[in-house]
Amino acid sequence: MRLSELMKGRNVANVHDRHVKGLTADSRQVEPGFLFAALSGTAADGREYIEDAARRGAIAILTDTSFEPEDCSLPCFRDDNPRLTLARLAARFYGAQPETIAAVTGTNGKTSVAHFTRNIWEEMGYAAASIGTLGVVLPDETLPLGYTTPDPVLLHKTLTYLAGHGIRHTVIEASSHGLDQYRLDGAHVKSAAFTNLTRDHLDYHASSESYLNAKLGLVSRVLDKSGTAVLNADSAVYPAFLRAAKSRGVNIISYGREGSELKLVSLLPEIAGQRITVEVFGEKQEIMLPLAGEFQAMNALCALGLVIGAGGDLARAVDALSRITNVPGRLELVAHLANDALIYVDYAHSPDALETVLEAVRGHASGKIHVVFGCGGDRDRGKRAEMGRIAALYADRIIVTDDNPRSEDPAKIRADIIVACPEAMNIGDRQAAIETAIRALGREDILVIAGKGHEEGQVVGATVIPFNDRKVVEKIISGLEGVNG
Numbered sequence: 001m002r003l004s005e006l007m008k009g010r011n012v013a014n015v016h017d018r019h020v021k022g023l024t025a026d027s028r029q030v031e032p033g034f035l036f037a038a039l040s041g042t043a044a045d046g047r048e049y050i051e052d053a054a055r056r057g058a059i060a061i062l063t064d065t066s067f068e069p070e071d072c073s074l075p076c077f078r079d080d081n082p083r084l085t086l087a088r089l090a091a092r093f094y095g096a097q098p099e100t101i102a103a104v105t106g107t108n109g110k111t112s113v114a115h116f117t118r119n120i121w122e123e124m125g126y127a128a129a130s131i132g133t134l135g136v137v138l139p140d141e142t143l144p145l146g147y148t149t150p151d152p153v154l155l156h157k158t159l160t161y162l163a164g165h166g167i168r169h170t171v172i173e174a175s176s177h178g179l180d181q182y183r184l185d186g187a188h189v190k191s192a193a194f195t196n197l198t199r200d201h202l203d204y205h206a207s208s209e210s211y212l213n214a215k216l217g218l219v220s221r222v223l224d225k226s227g228t229a230v231l232n233a234d235s236a237v238y239p240a241f242l243r244a245a246k247s248r249g250v251n252i253i254s255y256g257r258e259g260s261e262l263k264l265v266s267l268l269p270e271i272a273g274q275r276i277t278v279e280v281f282g283e284k285q286e287i288m289l290p291l292a293g294e295f296q297a298m299n300a301l302c303a304l305g306l307v308i309g310a311g312g313d314l315a316r317a318v319d320a321l322s323r324i325t326n327v328p329g330r331l332e333l334v335a336h337l338a339n340d341a342l343i344y345v346d347y348a349h350s351p352d353a354l355e356t357v358l359e360a361v362r363g364h365a366s367g368k369i370h371v372v373f374g375c376g377g378d379r380d381r382g383k384r385a386e387m388g389r390i391a392a393l394y395a396d397r398i399i400v401t402d403d404n405p406r407s408e409d410p411a412k413i414r415a416d417i418i419v420a421c422p423e424a425m426n427i428g429d430r431q432a433a434i435e436t437a438i439r440a441l442g443r444e445d446i447l448v449i450a451g452k453g454h455e456e457g458q459v460v461g462a463t464v465i466p467f468n469d470r471k472v473v474e475k476i477i478s479g480l481e482g483v484n485g
Contacts, residue, residue, distance in 0.1 A: 032057030083182040087152035091186030094156040096163040098170040105174040106195025116303035117171040123320035132173030149178025180214040191309030192223040193230035198352030228309030233258040255301040269363040293360025329453025341441040347453025351386040358394035367445035368396035377408030388420030398424035401433035404459040
C-alpha cells in the first residue's frame, strides 16, 4: 500500500509517495518502510523516539498537533487524536476481518463471556475464535497475546490472520485501557456487551467516572451503528449504558433478573452445574447449564445475547448453552476429594469478583467455605482492605497469601488485607498456603483459591516464577491419601 492510499483524505502532495511496509507505535519495532506512530503515553512519550525511528527506516510519522513538524526529518502527519487515527489506519492497512465480530467489556466476566460466545458459535457449526486474556483461541490452537486487548496494529493484524484462516466469527475482550486508547476502533463490531462495573484500574483511570466513560465507549463509539448492544439490566450503571445505546440508535438486548429480552427467572444449583429458567424474548425455557454460580449464568446469558445480536439463530444458540464448557481458571473445579470437599480455582482479584465467587459457591456447599487469596503489588491499594472485609464476611476460614507482589513488599500487602480480616491465617508462600487450606478441608467443604486463575507465573520483583494454582493443587493432592482424582 502506498502512503497516499493509506493516508487518503490527507494532504500528501509534497510527500514522496513510497510503499508502506508496516505500522507500529513502538520505535524498537520500526523496519524500513514503516509508518511510526509517535504517541504520548503514561510511561513514555513516543515523540522522543522519532529520530530513532527515522534511523531504523521509518518513512513517515503520525503524531499529535502539539508536535512541531520542522523538528522532524520525515513527513509528519499531525492529528488531534492520533490513537484513533492509528486504529483506522491499521484497519485500512490490513484490510480483511472476520465477517462477524462481537466485543465485551466490564470489570468482571469478559473472559468467560468471550469463551462462552466462542463455544456457542462452535456448537452452531461455525469456525470461531476469541481474542483476550487467554490469548488468541482458535479451534485447533491458542496463540499467545500478552494483553487483554492488543494494540490496534496487532489487533488488526490478528483479525486479518483469522480471516485468512477461515475464521468468520470472532469475539474480542475490550478492556477499559483498550477502549480509552482507541485500540478497537476500526473493527467492525456487530454486537457489543457490557457485564458489570465495580472498582478496578483506578491506578490508571483518574476516577470511577472516567473508568465508566472508557467502558461506555464500546457502545457509544466502537459498535457499528446497525449493531446490537447487550446490556446487564441488573447493574447499577445500566441506565448509563442504556442511554448510550439509545443515543447511538443501536438495537438493545437486556439480560439478567431485570432483563427484558433475556430474563433470568430462577436457578437451582446441582453438582454438575445449575438448572436455570429463562424467559427468552418472552418464551420461558429451562436450560441445564454445566457451570457453577449465578454470575456464570449471567455470563452465559450475556454470551447468548452477543450471538443473537450478531445475527445468530435464536433456537440453535439457546440449545448450545447446555454444552458450553468452563473457562480455565474461572470458578474451575480442579479437585473433588474423598470426603466430598471441592476445590475451585478462580481469577477473582477485585472486591466484587471475590464477593461474587464466594457467594456463588455457597449455594453448592453443605460444609464450610475456605478461601486462599492475596492482592497484586503496584496496583490499586484501596481494594486490599475491601477484599479482606469481603473474605471475612463470606468465608468461614481464610488464608491470606501472596499473589503477584511485583516490586512491593509482600508482607506489607498481606498486612493491608489482614487489617480487615484479623482472624485470617497469614502464609506468604502461596504453595504452603494452598496445602494448609487443603489439609484443613472437612466433609463437603469448599475451597476457593482466588486471584491467579489460569496464570502460569507469579511475579516477584522483576522475576516471573513458574506457578499455576491448578497444577499446585494437583501436586499436593497426589501426595495425600484417599483422594478421588
